[in-house]
Amino acid sequence: MTDVIELSGLTKAFGATVAVAGLDLAFAAGARHAVIGPNGAGKTTLLHLISGELRPTSGRIRYDGRDVTRGSRVKRSRLGIARTFQQPTVWSSLSVADNVALAAWPHTPARGTWLRSRYRSLAEDCGRHLETVGIATLAGRPAGALSHGERRMLDIAMALAAEPRVLLLDEPAAGLTEHGVERLLTALRALPPEVTVVVVEHDFAFVSALADTVTVLHDGRLLATGTPAQITADAAVRAAYLGDLDELGDLDELGDLDRVGEAGGPHVAGEAV
Amino acid sequence: MDALNAHLVPAVDGVAYGLLLFVAAAGLTLLFGIGGVLNIAHGTLFALGGYLAASVSDGSWSSAVLGLAVAVAGGTAGGAVLAAGTLPLAGRGHLPQALRTFGLALVGGDILSTVYGGDEHPVKVPGSVNGMVHFFGHVYPTYRLMFIAVAAALAVAGSVVLGRTRAGALLRATADDRAMVGAMGYAPWRVHTALCAAAGALAGLAGGLGAPIIGPGPDTADKVLMLSMVVIVLGRPGSVLGAFLAAIAVGEIETLGVSISSDWAPFLLFGMMAVALAGRTFRSSGVADGVAAAPGEAPA
Amino acid sequence: MTAPTTPATPSQDPEEASVSQDSEVLAAAAAPIAGPIRSSLASQLGQRLALRLRLRVAGPAVALGVLLLGAPSMFDDYGIGLLSKALALGVLAVSVSVLAGYAGLPTMGQAAPFLVGAYTAGIMGQHGQDLGVVQLLCGTATGAGFAAVTGLVATRTRGVAFLMTTLAIGELAVAVAGRWHSLTGGTDGMYGIPPVRPLPGTTQLDTDGAVYWYVLGACAAVVALVWRVLRSPVGKLLLAGRDHEARMRSAGHPVAVHRWLAYVAAGALAGFGGVLMCTVNAYVSPADGGFATSALVLLAVVLGGATSPLGALFGAGLIVATRDWLSGPFPGHGPLLLGLMFIVAVYALPDGIAGLRIRVPRRWPGRQRLARFRRPQGPRRPDQPERPERRAGSA
Incomplete structure (x- = not known):
């Protein structure tokens, strides 16, 4: 499988705070890839860097082999990167x-979408995205009047409407009911296999249900990568999440993540440290 | 040598003008950055200070000082009126408050022109500072030099107050989180009124002190307002040095630029804004498609 | 979650969209009064009221039309002249409503392209070109050109900075107009502009009544055009860019270009209005582009409702009429009266300016210090999305 997105040495610093530090990560085409980690790990910052809301302090981002580090948000959206947001x-x-319809507009090949007739057919077409996420009955409502859950579904429908190649989801399950989560999973499973899905999530059940690869971030650094089962079993991950100090010794060692990958970088979960 | 001489005085003038704008713009920034009120009556308060100082001072030092005091008092009173006018709208955001101050500016301007007429009111400066100083073979107007010294002292004092005193800390806290300051026991309306009064006082002081430089007249309010806003838009948000440099630059255009070519000065001003704003989008770090921030926002 | 009472169809009819927009605005206006009523209920209420709103909007529009058409028989020459002035200013007010209401860019500098258009007509008139249509076309073009150049600078800013920048541009335009004696006649203004011939083959407009019909026709045509464009998908683009610009960029829309285009279009509109003003007054001076004019049209937009071109027209008429009526007992105090109207109107319209807010550009996490420019959180209105409260260290 080729990598549709490659990050090399990606760093983002806000003044003295380093949100993401020297990240080397690749997302395979068609993967269902989850990114997890404790608060402050840099997960949302990572999504911002990929989608283009933020420019990295250093490092490279490759999309289909092309260097897009300098590309603007608008350009990256046109390239097929769509996303949802932590706050819909x-x-x-x-x-x-x-x-x-507006979310789909820049991705329609039809010229002159600003003509009412073309726009109307575009809007009709987009009805199916509303059905996928289950808010088709709300089509006429002003978006400002939606509840949080409905708005989150709309956010996802907007991302889907762009028919992206890479879909970035920022905590999509947060605030959803069980029924909503089910719906979301169905919608994501129904995506074409070529679409790469990157999900930032806290809900590990959701992650296990959806993802085939899980990456753990901690303090802006890559801690581990593997299947959900491997990640659950990994000692270092447990320590990062649960602060299981007895396992790894005192705080200094915990903070020094270079020790985690002494053999050369972050390890694949399950291997001996 | 003559050409240098001819342009030297306007150049020094420009520094004085710029410092005046800096002090004036500080009042505007204070009220906007911390109080959240865009004060369109700012120029009117400046003009008020100028008119009051001009009508009181008659050439003696005592009257000059009195004139200044009256200007500050007038500005403070104006600020209080501003506070009263904008307080009921405090919860409704920038625009309603700005529109309110717009209304107050129109009313105030009309009152000023009714009371003082449509002519310029040159202010009488005490004789000892009304002359020229000879310095290294060049001549400079004394008042300008004195003003530069005074304004610089004011600027330093201002940054000390802001940075080192409790009142200053309170101001900075209000800028960051007004609700928190309210929770600390400082009633929001008191803070708001104090801010408006302080901004008014600053504007009045600037108007009175700067009256020999920008005299009170029918156009003063609009002009000072516009220039203050240009200074704020030009200055790097959150940076005092940026605002200072912007003020000096604008001051130089208004004096040196006008003396070189008075027809092109407005274009020059606009051109400078264009350059500054165009440059800003490339300098914003960390924002993929740089957006020029509203003044006072933390830099990226 | 209560189900909506009105069955909404998945395929969106633009007419229905406008109904729901109106209902949303109504819901927003109703919210402070509604208080504890839940947002969904308020929007349902709004949807039911929206149908009545369409009648309520159509009503005043028809009334306005009747008034304007019947004016020559109702008013004397002075009144007709006043109405013509109000119409010209009304076009300027429409341009402000496009920028402030639809594009979300409250502005105080639209009097500048207005002035440019007026001077264009004046100069053309003085040089023998007195065809009305040609003057209108050229004035629109120069207004647009002026806006195109100044827009490159102005649209780099948002919110309050934009307000300040446009104010500065307006003042600079007045300053240039005052100094450029050879072109504009300086601060004395340009007078002796010959009357206009609307179309080739027609006679000059030499009565107040004739000028009125010309101005009315031009105004109606342009406002109808604007209304049509704003109702089309173009209007939706502007509204979305106003609501959440960053999200537009995220979706792939070149919002900066949209904004600039809106600014240019508004400049064209203002230029059009300026030509009409020149025709009505037969005189142009720098004062036409100054503070007072900008204030007048902004107030008109505030009164008439930010997203309604018709409302802006109405507001302009109201202000001109009131000012004239009040200037009888209080001559020479135009600015004072305008200022008082401002102070009163802003206070007396609790959410009449619901659609008009200075929008601070929404930012993504990392911009925590933005908080101080947010409005203090009142009860959340249905049209306001939740503000992302960013705390350091989240995700």
């Missing part, structure tokens, strides 16, 4: 259907 963001003055 929608255009509140417009209706739900308009929100999805």
